[in-house]
Amino acid sequence: MQHVITLIAPASEVASGILPGTLPARLRDALAPLGATSGAPEWLAEGEAVDIPFDGLAPEQAEAAARLVLGGAPLDLVSQPAEGRRKKLLIADMDSTIVTSETLDELAAYAGLKDRVAEITRRSMNGEIDFSTALRERVAMLKGLELSALEATWAETRLMPGATELVRTMAAHGAHCALASGGFTWFTGRVAELAGFTSHHANILEDDGTALTGTVAEPIFDRDAKLATLKRLCAELGLPLADTVAVGDGANDLAMLGAAGLGVAFHAKPVVAQSARVRVDHADLRALLFAQGYRAAEFRA
Template structure:
């Protein structure tokens, strides 16, 4: 078998019936499907297959699963374990949009969050939307940054994802359209090798309403993925990119395994792999790690 389809659900929620349903769906499109291999009992399992494209297999699996809260990721078996991870931060490695939460301290959360939503769904130019939102925060005390950080929570599985991949020799980069104030702290907290993001400009303890140029945007994320791969002599097939917004889509589409994580509709529709139900442990299962192999 030269491909694998991984099914992932909440712990205890993946059933033999789900596996049988997907195997039948693969056979219905003339794919040869092998026996399931549990990566974590009742949580994640591999179904090896061949003689069909991974995109078609993934679509068939999702259609067969219908409304079941099970993610299905199909991919080639070759170079399955990735040597480079480039991850978005907001609504991916952390659960919130840090700029929106920061705006709450200026009484502008709803207004700024509406712009963020449109930007992340590709309706607005990212750089222009960022300048607009940051400009609205001019004069806000930098103490709001600290308070926002104190309330920022990691997405379940984030720390385990980084610890496990680094323990297996992968290089992990946090690449965000957000701000270094937050990416530096997240990177230090869970062990990213490096972080790249935008710089909020401050003066006399207040935000100036500006961000350092050039803005770290969609193209910069893609460039970062390609540069880090080239520096390590890795083909893009050996890379993993994950994110949720339109500014992540270019790197998601370029990576060997590009994952739209609980993503905006435009991103979920265009990505080859999606995680709609699971947490970030799903990215380890997708690489073939068994639950017993996860790093503490």
């Protein structure tokens, strides 16, 4: 079969039977009148993720039909060509993607400015204001903040559920895993080591050895820099863009999501969810492994 559609349930909902064994048959019945030929379902994780191969229909058409069958059920789905599903390069945003928080917002809390900074972050991530301008503005507000605030922020930073499995599983199968963040190398280096990334790329937060100077090194690592990093890594690794998967949640991720072979908007801001070809709205980051055809038994933790 030339195409495959993958249905994915949130791990927390598996026990409730939200992805029943009867659902693949219902989906196959819905595809048949549209001219599709469907193969037997293949469970990647019982009750959590299932592949349904099909021919005779474009992935976008199959996805539309599947969403009608699902109704309002909190399930994610990915419809795509079956060939080349397993990618050789992962490039991932950090804040609210690989970690659960926005590290700059949390850092600002130690200056008593979390709400003000978080509002600028929200507008920037939804594409309402220029990213570079917003970053410089937020960093300037933190001038004089002692470096101990960075350590305190890091102590409270948590990986997103599924992040370790995603990175370590892909790395174990030979993929280069890169963290590309509009945040700061102070955090990306630590997150990369914790989660198992091969490389990390971000902004440099400047300090005088005791406190933040309120400046960030130029040039800003922004939307264009994320895309450039994706293309540069492909060139260095000898990979076509089709062999890449990118994941993020903010407007500064849109360019790399659009260029990657599989671009995934993960629990994304509205402007990103509306634009991305693939969305994960309910499941955790392990959904990206299921989308690539990995079975749960292959996951590394």
